[in-house]
Amino acid sequence: MENIVQIVVDGRTIAAPEGVPLLQAMLDAGIDVPHYCYHPKLSIDGSCRLCAVKIEGMPKLQIACNTQVRAGMLVHTDDEEAAQTRRGVLELLLLNHPLDCPICDKAGECWLQNYSVRFGSRRGRSVMPRRKLGKRLDIGERMLLDQERCILCRRCVRFCREITKTGELLIFNRGHRSVLDIGDSRLDNPYSMCTADICPVGALETRDFHHRLRVWFFTQTASVCPGCSNGCNIMVDECYGQIWRLFPRRNDAVNDTWMCDSGRLGYRFVNRPRLRHPLINESGAPSAATWSEALERAAGGLIRVRDTWGGSAIGALISPHLTTEENFRFGELLRALGAEKLAMAVPRGAADNFLIKAEKAANARGVRELGLVSGEDDGLNSLLQSVRAGRIKALYVCGEDLLRVIGAEQTAALLQPLEFVAVQTLRQIPEYARAAVAFPATSFAEKNGVFVNHAGRAQRIAVAVDPPPGWMSDGEIFTQLLNRIESRAERFSPEAVWSQIAAGNPRFAGLSLDRLGTLGAPLVDPENIGPQTVHTAPS
Amino acid sequence: MAVQVKKVLRPPPQITSWRSGLAIIAGLWVTTRHLIANLFGFIRGRQDFTVYYPEQRFLHAPALRGMPVLVQMENGRERCVACGLCEWACPTSCICIFPAETDSEVERYPEIFDIDMTRCMFCGLCEEACPEEAIVMSRQIEISTYSRGGSLWHKEDLLVPESRLRTRIDFLRSQYGR
Numbered sequence: 120m121e122n123i124v125q126i127v128v129d130g131r132t133i134a135a136p137e138g139v140p141l142l143q144a145m146l147d148a149g150i151d152v153p154h155y156c157y158h159p160k161l162s163i164d165g166s167c168r169l170c171a172v173k174i175e176g177m178p179k180l181q182i183a184c185n186t187q188v189r190a191g192m193l194v195h196t197d198d199e200e201a202a203q204t205r206r207g208v209l210e211l212l213l214l215n216h217p218l219d220c221p222i223c224d225k226a227g228e229c230w231l232q233n234y235s236v237r238f239g240s241r242r243g244r245s246v247m248p249r250r251k252l253g254k255r256l257d258i259g260e261r262m263l264l265d266q267e268r269c270i271l272c273r274r275c276v277r278f279c280r281e282i283t284k285t286g287e288l289l290i291f292n293r294g295h296r297s298v299l300d301i302g303d304s305r306l307d308n309p310y311s312m313c314t315a316d317i318c319p320v321g322a323l324e325t326r327d328f329h330h331r332l333r334v335w336f337f338t339q340t341a342s343v344c345p346g347c348s349n350g351c352n353i354m355v356d357e358c359y360g361q362i363w364r365l366f367p368r369r370n371d372a373v374n375d376t377w378m379c380d381s382g383r384l385g386y387r388f389v390n391r392p393r394l395r396h397p398l399i400n401e402s403g404a405p406s407a408a409t410w411s412e413a414l415e416r417a418a419g420g421l422i423r424v425r426d427t428w429g430g431s432a433i434g435a436l437i438s439p440h441l442t443t444e445e446n447f448r449f450g451e452l453l454r455a456l457g458a459e460k461l462a463m464a465v466p467r468g469a470a471d472n473f474l475i476k477a478e479k480a481a482n483a484r485g486v487r488e489l490g491l492v493s494g495e496d497d498g499l500n501s502l503l504q505s506v507r508a509g510r511i512k513a514l515y516v517c518g519e520d521l522l523r524v525i526g527a528e529q530t531a532a533l534l535q536p537l538e539f540v541a542v543q544t545l546r547q548i549p550e551y552a553r554a555a556v557a558f559p560a561t562s563f564a565e566k567n568g569v570f571v572n573h574a575g576r577a578q579r580i581a582v583a584v585d586p587p588p589g590w591m592s593d594g595e596i597f598t599q600l601l602n603r604i605e606s607r608a609e610r611f612s613p614e615a616v617w618s619q620i621a622a623g624n625p626r627f628a629g630l631s632l633d634r635l636g637t638l639g640a641p642l643v644d645p646e647n648i649g650p651q652t653v654h655t656a657p658s
Numbered sequence: 659m660a661v662q663v664k665k666v667l668r669p670p671p672q673i674t675s676w677r678s679g680l681a682i683i684a685g686l687w688v689t690t691r692h693l694i695a696n697l698f699g700f701i702r703g704r705q706d707f708t709v710y711y712p713e714q715r716f717l718h719a720p721a722l723r724g725m726p727v728l729v730q731m732e733n734g735r736e737r738c739v740a741c742g743l744c745e746w747a748c749p750t751s752c753i754c755i756f757p758a759e760t761d762s763e764v765e766r767y768p769e770i771f772d773i774d775m776t777r778c779m780f781c782g783l784c785e786e787a788c789p790e791e792a793i794v795m796s797r798q799i800e801i802s803t804y805s806r807g808g809s810l811w812h813k814e815d816l817l818v819p820e821s822r823l824r825t826r827i828d829f830l831r832s833q834y835g836r
């Protein structure tokens with residue numbers, strides 16, 4: 120059990136568990152002590168010496184990252200000696216640092232810039248020429264290295280050694296000749312781009328964000344990675360109605376401070392050419408239609424099939440990419456139609472024993488928790504059989520996963536004989552040309568909602584990119600169809616639907632959106648309602 | 659970054675002191691002297707001031723802030739590295755830059771550099787923000803167009819050879835001690 124003790128920092132008393140790094144205790148208390156090499160998820164290195172503070176009773180300044188909290192410590196961070204040390208350390212770091220800020224991807228979020236402005240001396244005294252080292256070095260598939268900018272904090276080295284256990288990055292030579300480089304293998308591990316996040320300067324850069332927009336133009340939104348069922352917490356950077364990059368957000372219950380490279384690069388489908396208006400297919404080729412035309416046709420088609428063959432002739436393919444709220448509404452729509460054959464196609468891929476999960480969709484678990492699908496394969500084979508046997512006359516397909524799971528040809532062949540097909544898709548796909556109605560789908564970045572990850576943790580996503588005016592989200596489309604079928608007049612509000620889910624499903628009981636917060640919360644285990652771990656936001 | 663507001667106390671005007679009285683008299687003397695010189699200067703052969711624009715043109719002082727332009731280096735490339743500082747500094751948000759990578763040593767250049775001259779207010783903050791002396795306020799003031807679209811200046815239109823901007827660049831160096 121942790122033993123909470125009191126220490127005094129600059130006259131302020133703070134409480135911290137005994138034995139934690141003093142630096143972490145001060146950061147947690149909101150005291151902004153400058154530091155480079157310390158990272159909460161890596162071992163302590165003590166190489167930058169920037170976090171030096173004065174501790175009463177100690178003969179010299181101590182580095183706060185490698186000092187453990189003990190009861191009654193008296194710490195001074197604003198001491199003149201400490202300030203002088205900081206200035207000195209920064210001056211030495213800048214001795215050989217290139218004046219690259221205008222062309223450096225890190226500018227604007229660079230710790231060297233920030234600390235130099237806040238604590239530095241603003242004037243270089245050295246007249247020696249700066250060290251010339253490798254720039255724009257090709258060290259990996261997705262990474263570049265600028266050795267001149269490196270401040271040798273060894274965060275990246277420790278990351279490769281301790282987190283990915285691949286050890287690609289190493290420091291060569293000693294003293295003022297030290298230089299960071301790759302060893303025998305290139306930096307190609309599946310988490311390589313995390314090194315660019317933890318690098319406090321612009322020495323490690325991702326190719327994807329190399330020479331792109333400036334970071335200060337971005338609007339940042341907390342969200343969840345849609346790439347796999349792990350549900351890594353991320354930030355989404357938006358500008359000019361596009362996503363420019365994703366990067367991990369700390370959540371100790373899910374992804375610590377990391378995310379995989381394929382998830383990080385998985386934002387491009389949001390930007391690339393998308394279906395921006397509904398399509399209807401009357402004469403054999405899809406043509407653009409208005410929303411109300413498309414909704415009328417879709418509702419009409421579904422009702423016709425139900426009235427002719429009964430609700431059991433309607434099948435639906437639920438998307439594991441839609442939010443829990445949207446799928447809940449889809450479930451209501453399908454119940455209203457009497458549809459019985461519901462299935463979900465979940466694309467699968469490689470997995471590892473760290474973050475990457477085999478199910479390449481963010482919310483498959485959410486669909487299962489709602490009870491919409493059942494069985495090992497989420498009802499997919501049974502649905503496919505019914506379609507092939509001609510028992511299903513109308514199919515409502517959400518998303519493009521069918522193409523990835525059963526292949527393009529199979530998909531086209533599957534849809535061909537059907538009486539009526541409605542699809543919701545991000546792009547116009549030739550295999551879906553057969554569909555009588557195609558609605559444009561909304562990506563994870565354009566809506567609010569909740570995803571449930573593989574471990575049953577409900578986490579919120581939020582609008583990062585504003586959809587065009589007049590646009591209907593997937594949930595809104597389901598709601599509008601339901602309105603037309605049941606003569607209701609509702610709008611889709613994810614918040615209201617979430618309260619409905621939380622009220623009606625014991626697995627979601629008590630999980631209000633506030634409760635989920637930015638870090639999410641595990642679903643309730645109705646068998647075993649014990650004390651829930653609430654993860655507080657890290658500093 | 660939060661904008662910080664610093665309140666500055668201005669000293670109250672002291673019209674009562676004898677020095678302000680002297681200043682008023684000195685000021686009046688300057689205006690009166692110019693008035694007399696302009697009215698009767700012709701007697702001593704003074705030229706009139708009227709410039710018969712557009713046949714004649716007036717060479718503005720280097721301090722004039724005309725339209726912002728991009729400095730073109732001798733190799734024909736822009737000096738700008740698309741750092742985005744002018745875009746950030748511009749109070750009217752009339753600059754739009756899309757950076758891209760080049761093979762040259764500077765690595766970065768603006769693939770798109772647009773200035774919306776309908777919005778520019780000639781404040782010169784872009785010039786002041788630029789770390790590369792790449793955008794300067796030229797003497798160009800004849801920028802009216804027949805259409806609004808014509809007021810959107812692209813990189814190719816904005817490039818002006820460095821030799822023609824020498825006066826302004828020298829002036830800036832003298833001003834900012836660069």
Ligand code: SF4
Nearest residue numbers: 219220223229320321
């Ligand atoms: S690492 Fe930071 S200080 Fe160095 S060039 Fe890049 S932005 Fe500037």
Ligand code: SF4
Nearest residue numbers: 269270272273275318
């Ligand atoms: S590349 Fe970055 S993280 Fe790695 S040692 Fe250098 S400064 Fe530190």
Ligand code: SF4
Nearest residue numbers: 748778779781782784
């Ligand atoms: S002169 Fe002022 S308004 Fe015009 S582009 Fe420059 S910063 Fe913007």
Ligand code: SF4
Nearest residue numbers: 738739741742744788
């Ligand atoms: S501030 Fe200068 S270098 Fe930077 S983008 Fe503007 S013109 Fe280019």
Ligand code: FES
Nearest residue numbers: 154167168170184
């Ligand atoms: S953070 Fe303590 S020495 Fe680097």
